Amino acid sequence: MSMLLESQRAFLGAIFSPAAADAAAALIRHDGIAQADRLQIYRNNTFILLTEALADTFPVVKRLVGGEFFDAMAKEFIVAYPPMSPSLLEYGGHMAVFMETFAPVSGLPYLPDVARLEWAWTKAYHAADAEPLTAATLADRGSSDLGELRFRLHPSARFVTSDFPVGRIWEANSADGEPEAISLDDGPSHILVIRPEAEVQVRLLSPAAFEFFLSLAGGATVAEAFSDPDFDLQNALAVALTDGTFSRNPA
């Protein structure tokens, strides 16, 4: 094996398992400062910078559990799921899965869904841009039968569901949120996260609206997606054509 590869693997081992740092320590000079201290500087850099990246992606989770707890949890997360890409925009997608088996947060059953919602927010933030479809553009196309239409959702659209009121938990704990009393029995959440322009929106939908837009996103026609007779289809479409839910590019 290449000497360089061997030394880089030893270094990697030293960063993620301090107990296995001997192989790396043997490669480096003392020069007045213990090898273990020198390696610790690099270990700190890796963990501190990755923890900051996770805190940027999961600010509401951090607010819910507190900064000290979040940092300790992030350390465990980084060891379990180190970044496998130098693009940190991709880092953190496993947070919800990690939390589901992370015993110290087992008393907060809604927390993994908050992480899912924040991950959806980040994905929406960096998603491709697209011109929204407006009612005028739709009319220009001279479409005849509304039921046969297929709409393409804006490329930033992400769907999140939860058995808990995580949409309201997220709102109350986001940077400009107002504290409010929320009971975990307040029911499930059906959320569309979308960024038609510059701002990411977290839209709390009715179950019927959620199912409708989810079906459209899956390629269904309006007639196919419309299943709940109590759902106000005309109104939902009218709103969607003003709030940038659909992409101008035809499906």
Add this chain to the structure above:
Amino acid sequence: MNDKFKISLDPIPARAGVGLKAMHYRDVLDGHPDLGFFEVHTENYMGAGGPPHRYLEAIRRDYPLSMHGIGLSLGSAGGIDAEHLARTKAAVDRYQPGLVSEHLSFSVVDATFLNDLVPLPYTEETLAIVTDNISRVQDGLGRTILLENPSSYLSYHASHIPEPEFLAAAAERSGCGILLDVNNVYVSAVNHGFDAIAYLDAVPANRVGEIHLAGHHVTDYEGQTLLIDDHGAPIIDAVWRLYSYALSLTGPVPTLIERDSNIPPLADLMDEAAMADRFLEEVAHVDAA
């Protein structure tokens, strides 16, 4: 290319620029500060769309741009990650920066990303790997890059090529230029006990296409000083003096004020940029005389 996004591949002028931070986007667009260029971390613009691109596209219309990568890991024994090279190429194609740079270090081992710039043992084997990796990147991007000297807190028993000679050899063999980080020279000179002036003398001045300046953090290990390159403080006088000496060797080159933590108001960075501009003007007069 999108026709609302007209830009030219203008070269970076031999003036001071500032590292562009999200918290300064609005100040830049509203105040239009007089700066030679902006530099960004390429990795921050690898998303498909969204606000970061909106801001950078707007700023790019008015300023030359330098893209500085932190993830290609030119020193990885495992080679260059093809996906990350493709992401870098997409960003470079999108913004057509005047300069593209990366580090003489590694940050990826067996696909795991350390999010830090780790120094290399300077051996013939490492030189061959680094040269191959730079060539791969330059072939992939279709342009030459600048290679930045690292700051470091450790050195290897195996190292036997002095760092400036290693940089020179990698540049000579791959055809790349050099990004001379004067603060990194200062930090590593203190940490490893070498002479910073001798280091600058050994760097091939004609290959230096850009200079970086930053502040650092001073720590102490049982009486031994160790400098940490956190880009979190103003540039110290000793680094300004080294900068002046470096310019006497290189002549005027684009100079970046780098700040990545404890980020102050843009005006503070503008003051440091103005200081660098004064050094650049002085050396331009000396060159002209």
